[in-house]
Amino acid sequence: MSNADPVSGRFTGRVALVTGGASGIGAATTRRLSAEGAAVVIIDVSAEGETVAERVRSAGGRALFLPGDVRDERTWDRAAEAAEEAFGGTDIVVNNAYALDVAPAHETSPASWDRQIGVSLTGVFLGARRLLPGLAARGGAMVITSSVHAMFGLPGRPAYAAAKGGLVSLSRQLAVEYGPGARVNCVLPGPILTPAWDRVDEADRARSVRATVLDRLGSPDEVAAAIAFLASPDASYITGAALTVDGGWSVAKDSA
Numbered sequence: 051m052s053n054a055d056p057v058s059g060r061f062t063g064r065v066a067l068v069t070g071g072a073s074g075i076g077a078a079t080t081r082r083l084s085a086e087g088a089a090v091v092i093i094d095v096s097a098e099g100e101t102v103a104e105r106v107r108s109a110g111g112r113a114l115f116l117p118g119d120v121r122d123e124r125t126w127d128r129a130a131e132a133a134e135e136a137f138g139g140t141d142i143v144v145n146n147a148y149a150l151d152v153a154p155a156h157e158t159s160p161a162s163w164d165r166q167i168g169v170s171l172t173g174v175f176l177g178a179r180r181l182l183p184g185l186a187a188r189g190g191a192m193v194i195t196s197s198v199h200a201m202f203g204l205p206g207r208p209a210y211a212a213a214k215g216g217l218v219s220l221s222r223q224l225a226v227e228y229g230p231g232a233r234v235n236c237v238l239p240g241p242i243l244t245p246a247w248d249r250v251d252e253a254d255r256a257r258s259v260r261a262t263v264l265d266r267l268g269s270p271d272e273v274a275a276a277i278a279f280l281a282s283p284d285a286s287y288i289t290g291a292a293l294t295v296d297g298g299w300s301v302a303k304d305s306a
């Protein structure tokens with residue numbers, strides 16, 4: 051896991067920024083990319099980001115925690131500068147932070163709508179704006195975490211679904227604008243057991259399990275594996291793609 055120039059000591063491996071890296075899929079992606087030898091800068095509003103970074107460092111990897119909100123342009127400036135200073139630049143950006151208030155449209159306040167769109171969609175635009183020209187110059191990759199909610203309507207998620215649908219279009223758009231230098235892809239997770247599921251009761255979890263073909267919830271590591279693949283040279287001919295990671299949730303129907 052050394053990835054350092056023997057003379058200068060300079061880091062020579064890939065450098066990744068991961069938003070929402072303090073928890074769930076983002077933390078799993080941080081661990082996965084680190085296990086593959088990358089240095090990772092975690093961007094998160096939660097101080098748990100430091101715990102995840104510290105664990106990576108204790109395992110011999112390279113990770114930094116950059117506290118900040120993805121809706122704030124200064125967060126992106128600070129993260130890009132931290133990656134440049136500590137590791138020599140940025141090769142991979144994983145846009146994964148999100149916000150969700152569960153309520154039907156008529157009970158969603160404009161402030162709640164703005165917060166959800168701001169974190170899940172505008173935050174990705176700000177990251178793209180700051181980092182994609184540099185990624186294109188370095189042959190880098192961006193991976194965006196959308197959701198099966200981009201394709202299917204489930205009650206109580208108007209802003210979340212709109213943001214996730216927007217991310218699928220945005221990743222195609224960015225793939226076209228910043229190729230061939232940078233590749234941009236997205237993943238569409240289905241039901242994945244992360245702390246986001248703490249608020250879901252047993253009966254609803256069982257209902258979601260039954261809605262999958264693989265008869266279980268997914269793990270954050272299983273989505274992290276797909277993100278790491280899309281960020282890697284193994285995906286060198288894949289750009290503008292939307293990869294569903296849902297245990298067959300979106301292809302199964304319970305209907306006569």
Ligand SMILES: NC(=O)c1ccc[n+]([C@@H]2O[C@H](COP(=O)([O-])OP(=O)(O)OC[C@H]3O[C@@H](n4cnc5c(N)ncnc54)[C@H](O)[C@@H]3O)[C@@H](O)[C@H]2O)c1
Pocket residue numbers: 069070071072073074075076093094095096118119120121146147148149169195196197198238239240241242243244245246247
């Ligand atoms: N878990 C699932 O079933 C599931 C399904 C489909 C899609 N997803 C998507 O996967 C991604 C990760 O979800 P998760 O389940 O791991 O959630 P999680 O709640 O475990 O982690 C989300 C992280 O995002 C951080 N975050 C929130 N607002 C932020 C902001 N403004 N700036 C920076 N960081 C912020 C949180 O602090 C948290 O650490 C999200 O984009 C989510 O929509 C999850």
